[in-house]
Amino acid sequence: MDGRRSELGDFLRSRRQRLRPESVGLPATRRRRTPGLRREEVAELAGIGVDWYVRLEQGRDVNPSLTTIDAIARALKLGESEHNHLRSLARHGDRRAFAKETVPEAVRRVVESLPHPSYVIGRRWDVLAWNEAAEEIFAWGRIPEGSRNTLLCVLTNPVTRRLFGSGWEDEARRMVAQFRKTHDLWAGDPAFVELLDRLHEGSAEFDGWWKAHDIRDGTAGIKKFMHPKKGTLRFQHASFQCNDDPALKLVIYTPA
Incomplete structure (x- = not known):
């Protein structure tokens, strides 16, 4: 599990926990043991499988399409900056080790x-x-x-x-x-x-x-x-x- 996938999962989790059920049209109940939405609720709102969404939050090796990422962003009510960040985290490709820059x-x-x-x-x-x-x-x-x-x-x-x-x-x-x-x-x-x-x-x-x-x-x-x-x-x-x-x-x- 690489660092970017881990941060993707943490970012999704932090935004899910900030949402109140009533803000996305779901009834508020007293049975909720954790703040925010449940994972299955986010998956349903985004129109994707629960297991698949869980794997995303866990930082597993899955490759979401841009359409899926946009659907999750809408479900979590992300702002423009947050949406763009989620897209960046979902990109894949080789990355070289960081090297300190030199100013021309x-x-x-x-x-x-x-x-x-x-x-x-x-x-x-x-x-x-x-x-x-x-x-x-x-x-x-x-x-x-x-x-x-x-x-x-x-x-x-x-x-x-x-x-x-x-x-x-x-x-x-x-x-x-x-x-x-x-x-x-x-x-x-x-x-x-x-x-x-x-x-x-x-x-x-x-x-x-x-x-x-x-x-x-x-x-x-x-x-x-x-x-x-x-x-x-x-x-x-x-x-x-x-x-x-x-x-x-x-x-x-x-x-x-």
Whole structure:
């Protein structure tokens, strides 16, 4: 049972347990021992066999068609982001072991030349390149390379945590839900396992958020920082995929 199939099962189970019977037109009863819908109810709503659906939740070696996945998504009332994530998890094919990305020199020079805080991250959210304006806020140059990861910094580094002030929890939860989309496709890879171990060990809040299996898309927006020297800073942020290597993402902050 590979990591992706296991995450597919966990994702289905988490969404099934969140649904109330009455929300899908089923009568509510007092006999339910577990929250949410029963597996057989989801299977019936999706028009598939119960045993087959059970095998999916158990992470077994089954290959659902796109039509079946879409039917399950409708039965579970998944949103667009969740539906797309379910489709991604159901895809099959060989996957090479994760290798940390390298930023092309031309991309690095562009980032370093930008006047506003900018940086490049990889699929595991490792910080791979940044400019002086970003260094003034995040001080990544003072962090050991093995810990230079946006999730590790926000969830386990007290200095970075203080940057977000009272907004830290909302930001941290959002990041965990966004990262979950990528992680599930690399589940079981040693590099991702090592990162999860460090997050579980270094953050008291992470375990509960991770078990919730929330999924979010990355979106542009406003971030506010409480900088110890610069005071309150507000930025509009947006991210862009690099044509040189689609695994790289450029993040740019401009004053809001």
